[in-house]
Structures are given as structure tokens and as C-alpha cells.
Amino acid sequence: MKTPPLALILASRRRALTGSSRSLSRAYNKGELVRVRAGAYYSKPAWLALKAWERYSATVAAVAATDPSVSFCYLTALRIWRLPSPRVPDHIHLLTPSPHKAGRVPPTTTAAKDPKTGFSGLEAVRGYGISRHHWQATVVQHRGFGVTSLVQTVLDCIVRVELPEAVAVADDVLGGRRKEIERLTRKEVEDASAYLASAAKRRRVLDVLTLADEASESAGESRSRALIHVLGFPAPVLQHTFYDSEGFIGRTDFFWPEYGVIGEFDGDAKYLDDDLLGDRTARETVLAEKKREDRLRALGYTVVRWDWKAVTNPELLAQKLQAAGVQRRNPRRMD
Incomplete structure (x- = not known):
């Protein structure tokens, strides 16, 4: 997952440096900043200039910065592990230890409305909500994020996305172009799939591995x-x-x-x-x-x-x- 071109502006960091973060609230109210998450801001002109994937990455960074305890999974973990995804997900995917907290929350990215026009400038810009998942997972640290392990991420996605997307993930993670720590063998994927509770999911992984080919170049x-x-x-x-x-x-x-x-x-x-x-x-x-x-x-x-x-x-x-x-x-x- 590529790092956004400009850093997030964190209220906690501003308070640590200056004793107050009120300047961020004032800049937000003037329309100069976008509030990506509570306590995490971004320059509004820079935010609007970002591509969709860059805004997604910046939102992931904001979630992690405002709650360092979070663990990313599923399609968000796929991006953190730099595996292919055909489109920008609608949500930031997180693990939750409680089944009662599983579910989706709409986007919280906002900008102050211009009093003259009544528009914030984000009307045509996509925001990303939170989707919390309750399932057993192995979490590791990778690229500064808490994220499901590589093999866990691959299995979570293969059993849930459509076949063309699943094969693209398998081809990439098996391919020799990836760094060793970001690469898996067929045996590692197959062995891990044996622990899946569903027979249908186990068959799905084996079907994808049958179609996978390390010779694929994109x-x-x-x-x-x-x-x-x-x-x-x-x-x-x-x-x-x-x-x-x-x-x-x-x-x-x-x-x-x-x-x-x-x-x-x-x-x-x-x-x-x-x-x-x-x-x-x-x-x-x-x-x-x-x-x-x-x-x-x-x-x-x-x-x-x-x-x-x-x-x-x-x-x-x-x-x-x-x-x-x-x-x-x-x-x-x-x-």
C-alpha cells in the first residue's frame, strides 16, 4: 500500500508540540482541512488532489494513527501486503474480538460547508466506512500496521472474492517477483487451508491453487x-x-x-x-x-x-x- 504524498495532521501530535489543537479546529471550520477521522486531518486541497487509492491509504493511516490497537484484515490487509485488488474497497476492514461489534459504519470523513454555497467540496469524493469482522485470525506487524498474517489474508480473500480476483491474488503471492517475506509456497497455502472450518472453503482454495500460475506477470x-x-x-x-x-x-x-x-x-x-x-x-x-x-x-x-x-x-x-x-x-x- 503506497504512502499518501502528504502526512496526516494529528491533533494529539499538535497538542504534544504546542499544548493545544484548537488551531486545527479553526482551520477545519475555515474549510482549509478535511477531518479524515476524529483527531486526524488532511489539507483539503491535497485531499481533493489524491487518487481514490491514495485517499483509501490515507484513511487506513488515519484509523491506525487514532487507534494503534486496531488490526486490519480482509481487503485492507490485502492492500497492506501489496497484493492485487481490482477496485478500491468501500470500507476499511478491521478485526473485532466481540461479535456484538461486528458490522459496518458509514464514512466519517468530513469537511466544513462553505456558508455561501452550502457545499463542503467532498460531495463528489468517495469516503470509506469501517467494516468490523469477528473471526479467528493471526495478527502480525507489517509496514507499521497490525494486520492479519500473509497466509491468513490470502485465505480470507480467496474464499470471499470472485474467482478472477482470487486467482490474481494466488498468482501474485506465489510468484517469484515478490520479496521472500511477502511470498508463499503452494504447500503453505494448502496446509493452512486444511484448518478452515468449512469444506466448501477448503475446496475453494484448492480450486484456486489448481488455476494459479506463477508465470503470470500481472x-x-x-x-x-x-x-x-x-x-x-x-x-x-x-x-x-x-x-x-x-x-x-x-x-x-x-x-x-x-x-x-x-x-x-x-x-x-x-x-x-x-x-x-x-x-x-x-x-x-x-x-x-x-x-x-x-x-x-x-x-x-x-x-x-x-x-x-x-x-x-x-x-x-x-x-x-x-x-x-x-x-x-x-x-x-x-x-
């Missing part, structure tokens, strides 16, 4: 592969290497040799992320992709591309694959 590829399975298409070959008379062409995301079809997932990061672009500009990257695709087509293959829109719209992905010539067989349930 959450978009993982979700695509799971959807391909759910939609009833044959399993593709991952990261297949192609050559022509000029030499190496590249490795493709998906390949169906029986149909002569190559599939490529195009995430925005490929063209927008400086780390992925390397020394190339976005324009040079697009041109290189076109030349690469031309060489693949020259070998007689059909190349089909899709993006995040298709992996969030299963039938759109199905249409693209069928139009390319991949035959659909036995569709399955998504959950």
Missing part, C-alpha cells in the same frame, strides 16, 4: 486467465516464446496453438508507467508493439488484444476470443 493476465476458464475456453499456453527469420520476437501472454491464436492483455501501465517504459517514450512503446504484432501475424497467427474493460466484462472477452477463432466449450460459474 493482475490483468491473472484475471484474464481465470475468466478464460470460467467462460469455457481451453486453457492457453502462458509466456510462449516466438522467433522468426530475424530472431527473437517476444513472449506472449496467451497462446492457443490448436487455433493459431495469440492473446495479449494490454494494461495501461505498459504505456504510462515510467518504470515499465524504461528508456522508451509511450509513442515508441506503441510503435514497438505494432512491429512485434506484425511479425507475429506474418507467421500466420491471429493476434487478439484486450484491456481492463474486457476483464471486468466477461462477455466482451468471450466475444473477442470467439471472433479470433478460439472455440468456447463449457462455461462455468464465476463464484
Whole structure:
């Protein structure tokens, strides 16, 4: 989980330094600050400039700062462990030792209303409520937060989210690109799943592990592969290497040799992320992709591309694959 670009302003810290936090209340009433949680503030212009994930991270930090005893779980823990999530959650997920305190609380992030307009400026900005869960969990310290252990977090999410999301989590946590302390083996996940009380949940974990593939290089590829399975298409070959008379062409995301079809997932990061672009500009990257695709087509293959829109719209992905010539067989349930 990325740290927000600006630090939270804590009333407790202001009182420790100056003896009073009244200046924060005055700044809030003037419309200069956003109250993220009671006792935790953020510059209003900076808050409005944040992206949704950054506001979520800042809210998590505010919850932890105002109550250091909290333990994060489920989708919030997923972010703290830097595992893929397809969307910003609606809530900050916490553990509670009492079943009577389990449940959801609406967002508390507020800003003072302008007396002239009657608006706070947050009307179009999403806030995040609290969702408390009562279940047995192992809690550790990670990145400065109390959070469910890595294997616990993975299991909690795999058994509760849809299959494409679960496979993306499994692919990532099993993959070799993660630091050792943030990585699991299949055996570790399988062994931990044996302690799940529900037979249905145990089967779910084993089903996801069967579909998981450490060769997947992005959450978009993982979700695509799971959807391909759910939609009833044959399993593709991952990261297949192609050559022509000029030499190496590249490795493709998906390949169906029986149909002569190559599939490529195009995430925005490929063209927008400086780390992925390397020394190339976005324009040079697009041109290189076109030349690469031309060489693949020259070998007689059909190349089909899709993006995040298709992996969030299963039938759109199905249409693209069928139009390319991949035959659909036995569709399955998504959950």
C-alpha cells in the first residue's frame, strides 16, 4: 500500500508540540482541512488532489494513527501486503474480538460547508466506512500496521472474492517477483487451508491453487486467465516464446496453438508507467508493439488484444476470443 504524498495532521501530535489543537479546529471550520477521522486531518486541497487509492491509504493511516490497537484484515490487509485488488474497497476492514461489534459504519470523513454555497467540496469524493469482522485470525506487524498474517489474508480473500480476483491474488503471492517475506509456497497455502472450518472453503482454495500460475506477470493476465476458464475456453499456453527469420520476437501472454491464436492483455501501465517504459517514450512503446504484432501475424497467427474493460466484462472477452477463432466449450460459474 503506497504512502499518501502528504502526512496526516494529528491533533494529539499538535497538542504534544504546542499544548493545544484548537488551531486545527479553526482551520477545519475555515474549510482549509478535511477531518479524515476524529483527531486526524488532511489539507483539503491535497485531499481533493489524491487518487481514490491514495485517499483509501490515507484513511487506513488515519484509523491506525487514532487507534494503534486496531488490526486490519480482509481487503485492507490485502492492500497492506501489496497484493492485487481490482477496485478500491468501500470500507476499511478491521478485526473485532466481540461479535456484538461486528458490522459496518458509514464514512466519517468530513469537511466544513462553505456558508455561501452550502457545499463542503467532498460531495463528489468517495469516503470509506469501517467494516468490523469477528473471526479467528493471526495478527502480525507489517509496514507499521497490525494486520492479519500473509497466509491468513490470502485465505480470507480467496474464499470471499470472485474467482478472477482470487486467482490474481494466488498468482501474485506465489510468484517469484515478490520479496521472500511477502511470498508463499503452494504447500503453505494448502496446509493452512486444511484448518478452515468449512469444506466448501477448503475446496475453494484448492480450486484456486489448481488455476494459479506463477508465470503470470500481472493482475490483468491473472484475471484474464481465470475468466478464460470460467467462460469455457481451453486453457492457453502462458509466456510462449516466438522467433522468426530475424530472431527473437517476444513472449506472449496467451497462446492457443490448436487455433493459431495469440492473446495479449494490454494494461495501461505498459504505456504510462515510467518504470515499465524504461528508456522508451509511450509513442515508441506503441510503435514497438505494432512491429512485434506484425511479425507475429506474418507467421500466420491471429493476434487478439484486450484491456481492463474486457476483464471486468466477461462477455466482451468471450466475444473477442470467439471472433479470433478460439472455440468456447463449457462455461462455468464465476463464484
